[in-house]
Amino acid sequence: MEAALSPTPMERRPAKQGKLTTPGTGSPNVRLQGKGGELGTAIVCTPPPLPTLEYKQKLTLSAQQVENAGEHERTPEAWVSLAVPDRAITTRTMSSVVQKDFIERLFKGAASGSMDDVRLFLKGTFDVNVKNERGWTALMFAARNGHMGVVKELLQHGCDTTVINSTGQTALDMALFWNHADVARILQTDSHQANPDDNPRNYFSLNPLNRCSEKRKDKTWLRNKVLADNTRFIAFHNLSVLATKLPKGTSSQRYELARVEMKDIELYMAANPVTVFLGIEQTNRHTPLTFEEPGLFAVDLSLAEEDKVLSLMPDSILMPGYPAAMQLRPEEAGIYAEARSMLAWHDRYQFCPTCGSPSRLEEGGYKRVCEDMECRSHNGVHNTCYPRTDPSAIMLVVSPDGKRCLLGRSKRFPAKMFSCLAGFMEPGETIEDTVRREVEEESGVIVDRVEYHSSQPWPFPASLMLGCIAYATTDHIKLDEEEMEDARWFSRPEVVQMLTRQHPQGLFVPPEQAVAHQIIKTWVRRTANL
Numbered sequence: 187m188e189a190a191l192s193p194t195p196m197e198r199r200p201a202k203q204g205k206l207t208t209p210g211t212g213s214p215n216v217r218l219q220g221k222g223g224e225l226g227t228a229i230v231c232t233p234p235p236l237p238t239l240e241y242k243q244k245l246t247l248s249a250q251q252v253e254n255a256g257e258h259e260r261t262p263e264a265w266v267s268l269a270v271p272d273r274a275i276t277t278r279t280m281s282s283v284v285q286k287d288f289i290e291r292l293f294k295g296a297a298s299g300s301m302d303d304v305r306l307f308l309k310g311t312f313d314v315n316v317k318n319e320r321g322w323t324a325l326m327f328a329a330r331n332g333h334m335g336v337v338k339e340l341l342q343h344g345c346d347t348t349v350i351n352s353t354g355q356t357a358l359d360m361a362l363f364w365n366h367a368d369v370a371r372i373l374q375t376d377s378h379q380a381n382p383d384d385n386p387r388n389y390f391s392l393n394p395l396n397r398c399s400e401k402r403k404d405k406t407w408l409r410n411k412v413l414a415d416n417t418r419f420i421a422f423h424n425l426s427v428l429a430t431k432l433p434k435g436t437s438s439q440r441y442e443l444a445r446v447e448m449k450d451i452e453l454y455m456a457a458n459p460v461t462v463f464l465g466i467e468q469t470n471r472h473t474p475l476t477f478e479e480p481g482l483f484a485v486d487l488s489l490a491e492e493d494k495v496l497s498l499m500p501d502s503i504l505m506p507g508y509p510a511a512m513q514l515r516p517e518e519a520g521i522y523a524e525a526r527s528m529l530a531w532h533d534r535y536q537f538c539p540t541c542g543s544p545s546r547l548e549e550g551g552y553k554r555v556c557e558d559m560e561c562r563s564h565n566g567v568h569n570t571c572y573p574r575t576d577p578s579a580i581m582l583v584v585s586p587d588g589k590r591c592l593l594g595r596s597k598r599f600p601a602k603m604f605s606c607l608a609g610f611m612e613p614g615e616t617i618e619d620t621v622r623r624e625v626e627e628e629s630g631v632i633v634d635r636v637e638y639h640s641s642q643p644w645p646f647p648a649s650l651m652l653g654c655i656a657y658a659t660t661d662h663i664k665l666d667e668e669e670m671e672d673a674r675w676f677s678r679p680e681v682v683q684m685l686t687r688q689h690p691q692g693l694f695v696p697p698e699q700a701v702a703h704q705i706i707k708t709w710v711r712r713t714a715n716l
């Protein structure tokens with residue numbers, strides 16, 4: 187079982203194992219044998235101590251004793267005895283030595299299938315996706331060795347199945363490679379994160395609201411909804427959203443949308459600011475909607491002073507657009523996308539695009555109607571009355587030999603960032619046309635087959651990114667010098683370094699909240715054995 191901790195298990199299939207000991211450290215080593223002979227020796231960390239008498243004594247230490255003990259004496263068990271039953275163990279109160287011990291115990295427990303060790307860790311409020319120096323998570327260790335019980339336990343605690351290690355494998359890749367079909371099935375069908383290829387869920391796309399578009403024309407219903415006690419407002423000021431900080435340690439995302447009550451903004455509402463009905467926070471979509479379920483609106487408070495908006499909610503900030511908005515809770519980033527795109531539309535379309543007369547809001551803010559009754563826009567279908575969305579294609583281009591992918595640097599990118607090529611769709615184009623045209627314009631590369639990956643609302647101000655994987659038939663690059671600063675073919679190992687921020691020259695790709703990141707990761711997943 188020790189081979190489970192070998193540094194590169196994907197490349198090393200041990201046929202035979204033999205134990206030796208590293209002189210000086212006492213740590214057992216594992217000699218790895220392949221078909222062609224010895225593949226190398228992996229150092230295995232010292233196994234967790236057995237429950238000796240000393241350990242058992244520590245289990246019963248009092249809180250004061252633990253506080254007083256030297257760092258080396260504060261074992262995980264002692265901390266757990268402190269935490270049970272109602273105090274969670276937090277990294278804030280724990281010395282770095284014990285933290286390290288905890289994490290090591292988690293990895294070893296996951297690799298050996300020891301549920302007790304894993305549960306010991308899960309009692310705390312640590313990050314279950316903590317990685318070792320090779321980017322391995324506990325889920326990977328458990329998947330690598332086919333420990334179904336541990337895998338299930340970790341998934342229940344929110345372990346992320348999409349994390350890749352420093353050689354670009356996910357827990358699923360490991361389970362498949364090592365023939366743990368049952369574990370692979372669980373990882374593929376885990377409801378928390380379905381197979382990313384089948385059902386990608388991009389940031390800004392998770393909007394839990396029932397938009398109730400049928401209610402937008404019901405003026406009485408809308409008026410009553412605005413005034414209902416449990417209705418809340420997402421407040422914006424010059425397209426920056428009012429947000430509050432989340433308690434530390436709950437998630438890697440640091441902010442959530444502030445929900446303001448009518449009584450706090452009555453003063454501003456008298457001036458009739460742009461207000462958009464976003465939807466209902468319906469707890470169960472399968473039961474009929476009742477009026478009691480809370481409604482959510484977006485309100486543009488740009489007319490108020492910034493300080494006044496901030497004073498609506500303690501400890502709040504006005505979060506500007508990209509990239510700050512990447513710090514919102516993913517569960518509500520979709521609400522933000524809807525709200526910000528809508529307010530940005532109203533901000534830019536205050537006059538009728540057909541005749542230039544002022545226009546007014548209708549249908550809960552989902553329509554603008556020209557005030558001039560003679561205007562052509564009152565007859566027939568006029569898309570100028572409705573919110574706009576600009577589709578853009580974004581694509582990872584795979585080289586003709588399938589071994590490299592094309593990433594580029596637009597002139598406005600931060601230093602050292604490379605990303606997928608992207609471009610706006612033009613009228614009369616299919617998604618495939620846009621992909622082929624933009625790739626050729628920006629890099630000179632010719633694309634044949636185009637495969638759809640997933641889409642992402644991009645509320646800056648109102649794009650819809652259409653994520654694709656495109657297959658090139660040529661690999662000569664001729665750069666569009668006006669838009670692009672650079673475009674290159676990257677090998678898989680280099681892309682993995684960029685995804686995991688371990689590239690020797692510090693090159694990186696956009697963060698996981700960008701669909702570009704997800705498309706790149708899909709290609710890395712599909713080429714796990716390259």
Ligand SMILES: NC(=O)C1=CN([C@@H]2O[C@H](COP(=O)(O)OP(=O)(O)OC[C@H]3O[C@@H](n4cnc5c(N)ncnc54)[C@H](O)[C@@H]3O)[C@@H](O)[C@H]2O)C=CC1
Binds near residue numbers: 642
């Ligand atoms: N979510 C993600 O992962 C990423 C998103 N993006 C977004 O993709 C979008 C398109 O990418 P670009 O390379 O900028 O497009 P692009 O390659 O078509 O070039 C941009 C230029 O196209 C023109 N253009 C044509 N139609 C336009 C429209 N509807 N709105 C604005 N400009 C238009 C403008 O002159 C603009 O400067 C941008 O909104 C960008 O922010 C870009 C990279 C990553």
Ligand SMILES: [Mg+2]
Binds near residue numbers: 607
């Ligand atoms: Mg472009």
Ligand SMILES: [Mg+2]
Binds near residue numbers: 609
């Ligand atoms: Mg373009």
Ligand SMILES: [Mg+2]
Binds near residue numbers: 609
């Ligand atoms: Mg372009």
Ligand SMILES: [Zn+2]
Binds near residue numbers: 539540541543557562
């Ligand atoms: Zn008009």
